[in-house]
Amino acid sequence: MTGPEDPGSVAAGVPGRWSRVWRAVVVLVSVPVLIFMAGGASLYALSLGTPAPRSYTRGQDAVWLGHAWVDGRKGDRELAALATRLRGSGISDLYLHTGPLDYDGTLPASLYPRAAWAVAALHSIMPGLRVHAWLGQRVEPGELDLSSPAVRANIVRSAGQALATGFDGIHYNFEPVPDGDPGLLTLLDATRAAIPPGHGVLSMSAHHVEPVPGMSLGGRLLGYAKWWTPGYLTQVARRLDQVAVMSYDTAQPTEALYAGYVRRQTELALAAVPPGTRLLMGLPAYHDENPTHHASAETVSAAIKGVxxxxxxxxxxxxxVALYVDFTATDYDWTSYRLGWTSPTSLP
Structure with missing residues (x-):
């Protein structure tokens, strides 16, 4: 005759259904944690090392400029301040916000009454500076539809309308565009055909490259079109003169992990973008706090180290590299850009 069983022994040794359920719970909880930890360790390892001496500006950098330059809110005083920022830097291109496009792809002229002044004034502060009309819109149901031939035709006409104002090029920014989207490729082909050779630079802001294969597909299944495959980035870049990867809004919690992420993005983009297209990596000169962006982690200096x-x-x-964006960039952001990217011996 046996005595009562010890509750602890029973719980520890019961075979069957509850044991299998418990093991499944452990796996479901621990696998994502392990993946997260492994990913973090990999990004931290990527942040280590000393940048090569030749990894600094080639004088082909850019900065995104806000809408206040074309609607009359900024004038000569702000122009003088920007000239101070740009002189002696590596910046050669300005992406000047001229839209947003209406959902049908048209561009109301009332949005940019001072565009001609802005382009002429910006040209005057630095010889050879190129000013692009930054045109974009959200690509969501009920908003801009890149699958529509009529919408694409309107966008192309809007690009021509902006070039007629005096801009040196068109810079598109459509978000979010799913990986493999054919409408975007058709739009880029049509825009290229509409711009006479030598009469306009075509550039675009691009999504992140998937850090590991399958992430773009997983994101699409979850309704989160953040990543492109390298192959799709190649298809987009072939149709452009310049492509700027928006390498920010990564949710990384520390500068080291963010630097590692940017390094990975830079390596992937370098492999995907054809040599004939200028590749720019975005620098986060803004300071929002939200689940996808931590200002203490996503700094200009960390991004430059990763680049x-x-x-x-x-x-x-x-x-x-391309600074985003002029109206949020601080003195410290500009100093970080100059010390880290235009002075090759300053960043360890």
Whole structure:
């Protein structure tokens, strides 16, 4: 005759259904944690090392400028301040917000009454500076539909309308565009055909490259079109003169992890973008706090370190960085850009 069983022994040794359920719970909880920890360790490892001496500006950098330059809110005083920022830097291109486009792809002229002044004034502060009309819109149900031939035709006409104002190029920004989207490729082909050779630069802001294969598909299944496959980035970049990867809004919690993420993005983009297209990596000169962006982690200096590590010793001639955006950039952001990217010995 046996005595009562010890409750602890029973719980520890019961075979069957409840044991299998418990093991499943452990797996479901621990696998994502392990993946997260492994990913973090990989990004931290990527942030280590010393950037190569040649990984600095080639004088092909850019900055996004806000809408206040074309609607009359900014004038000569702000122009003088911007001139101080730009002189002696590596910036050669300005993406000047001229839209947003209406949902049908049209561009109301009332949005940019001072565009001609802005383009002429910006040209005057630095010889050779190129000013692009930044046109974009949200690509969501009920908003801009890139699958519509009529909408695409309107966008192309809007691009021509902006070029007629005096801009040196068109810079598109459509978000979010799913990986493999054919409408975007058709739009880029149509825009290229409408711009006479030598009469306008075509550029675009691009989504992140998937850090590991399958992430773009997983994101699409979850309704989150954040990542493109390298192959789709190649298809987009082939149709452009410049492509700027928006390498921010990563949700990384520390500068080291963010630098590692940017290094990975830089390496992937370098492999995907054809040599004939200028590649720019975005720098986060803004300071929002939200689930996808932590200002203490996504800094200009951390991004530049990641870019320099990713660029490596071989480098690339048609390459630059792009600051986002002028109206949120602080003195410290501009100093970080100059010290980290235009002074090659300043960043360890």
């Amino acid at each position: 320099r590590l990713g660029l490596g010793a071989a480098g690339r001639e048609r390459f630059g």
